[in-house]
Amino acid sequence: MNKIEQHLKHHKLRITQVRLDILRYFQNHKTALSHADLEQHFSKHFDRVTIYRTLTSFLENGLIHKIPDDSGIAKYALCRHDSIAHSTVDEHVHFKCKNCGKIECLHALEIPKLHLPKKYKPESANLLIEGTCALCNA
Amino acid sequence: MNKIEQHLKHHKLRITQVRLDILRYFQNHKTALSHADLEQHFSKHFDRVTIYRTLTSFLENGLIHKIPDDSGIAKYALCRHDSIAHSTVDEHVHFKCKNCGKIECLHALEIPKLHLPKKYKPESANLLIEGTCALCNA
DNA sequence: TTAATAAATGCAATTAAGTTGCAAATATGT
DNA sequence: ACATATTTGCAACTTAATTGCATTTATTAA
Numbered sequence: 001m002n003k004i005e006q007h008l009k010h011h012k013l014r015i016t017q018v019r020l021d022i023l024r025y026f027q028n029h030k031t032a033l034s035h036a037d038l039e040q041h042f043s044k045h046f047d048r049v050t051i052y053r054t055l056t057s058f059l060e061n062g063l064i065h066k067i068p069d070d071s072g073i074a075k076y077a078l079c080r081h082d083s084i085a086h087s088t089v090d091e092h093v094h095f096k097c098k099n100c101g102k103i104e105c106l107h108a109l110e111i112p113k114l115h116l117p118k119k120y121k122p123e124s125a126n127l128l129i130e131g132t133c134a135l136c137n138a
Numbered sequence: 139m140n141k142i143e144q145h146l147k148h149h150k151l152r153i154t155q156v157r158l159d160i161l162r163y164f165q166n167h168k169t170a171l172s173h174a175d176l177e178q179h180f181s182k183h184f185d186r187v188t189i190y191r192t193l194t195s196f197l198e199n200g201l202i203h204k205i206p207d208d209s210g211i212a213k214y215a216l217c218r219h220d221s222i223a224h225s226t227v228d229e230h231v232h233f234k235c236k237n238c239g240k241i242e243c244l245h246a247l248e249i250p251k252l253h254l255p256k257k258y259k260p261e262s263a264n265l266l267i268e269g270t271c272a273l274c275n276a
Numbered sequence: 277t278t279a280a281t282a283a284a285t286g287c288a289a290t291t292a293a294g295t296t297g298c299a300a301a302t303a304t305g306t
Numbered sequence: 307a308c309a310t311a312t313t314t315g316c317a318a319c320t321t322a323a324t325t326g327c328a329t330t331t332a333t334t335a336a
Binding site for chain 4: 277278279280281282283284285286287288289290291292293294295296297298299300301302303304305306
Binding site for chain 2: 292293294295296302303304
């Protein structure tokens with residue numbers, strides 16, 4: 001049993017071909033992926049709906065996280081802390097490049113804690129910075 | 139000519155009934171509104187598409203801003219700095235309540251500037267904090 | 277190793293969000 | 307009040323995502 005299979009096992013997900021393939025695909029990509037990205041790459045092998053459901057199960061089991069942006073198209077990226085499912089621990093900044101359109105996780109940058117008005121109880125946070133990325137500025 | 143009409147004039151938008159009504163509706167609501175919210179309220183008076191286009195023109199002319207969240211459903215709220223169209227000046231924190239689902243602008247809270255990795259050039263930022271809001275905690 | 281079964285998959289159909297084209301109506305400046 | 311550019315309503319369409327169900331497959335326990 002290889003790393004990827006162990007990863008799935010760990011999260012109590014059955015080991016299937018879609019899951020192995022999509023998980024590996026995520027691992028090979030530094031930038032966030034949309035369903036459309038995956039469909040483009042995997043439609044010959046798997047059904048659209050299966051891809052949707054794979055994303056949903058990864059999301060529910062804490063293998064990936066969803067990154068909101070103003071496009072309204074869901075983008076996903078791998079979670080860092082493999083072992084901790086459902087955790088909000090991995091709260092890092094996301095960066096969206098206005099030039100190439102790619103979104104990446106800046107794992108090194110934590111979202112600063114803010115002092116909210118009275119009675120507001122924060123639980124999680126999402127910070128998306130837009131601009132031009134390192135590659136596009138090179 | 140009243141305040142709302144002046145507001146439209148200021149942004150070089152023609153004064154029409156939808157615009158007056160929707161703008162006033164925004165002013166009367168502290169929380170962000172989706173197209174669906176507006177459609178529910180205005181569908182007897184205006185066409186769905188007209189409401190979409192009203193939102194688009196408000197957005198393009200800086201009367202409202204779009205608030206991304208993980209739902210994928212676009213939500214909008216009034217901009218503060220009336221006079222400065224297309225500006226990214228009004229960068230405040232947004233709060234989404236996990237209990238009542240409402241999103242509000244925390245105009246008092248600015249988004250902190252972060253030090254990005256080399257060659258990354260930030261232009262704008264969006265911070266959404268989720269938790270439970272003041273009303274739901276009361 | 278195989279049989280039982282719970283979960284995952286593929287397909288078709290459907291829902292929902294948002295967009296486009298165009299003719300008719302309307303706001304604005306002269 | 308007129309000319310004109312903008313806005314509106316309607317119908318059709320696109321795209322993203324969801325649901326139901328029959329079939330297949332991964333896992334567990336005998």
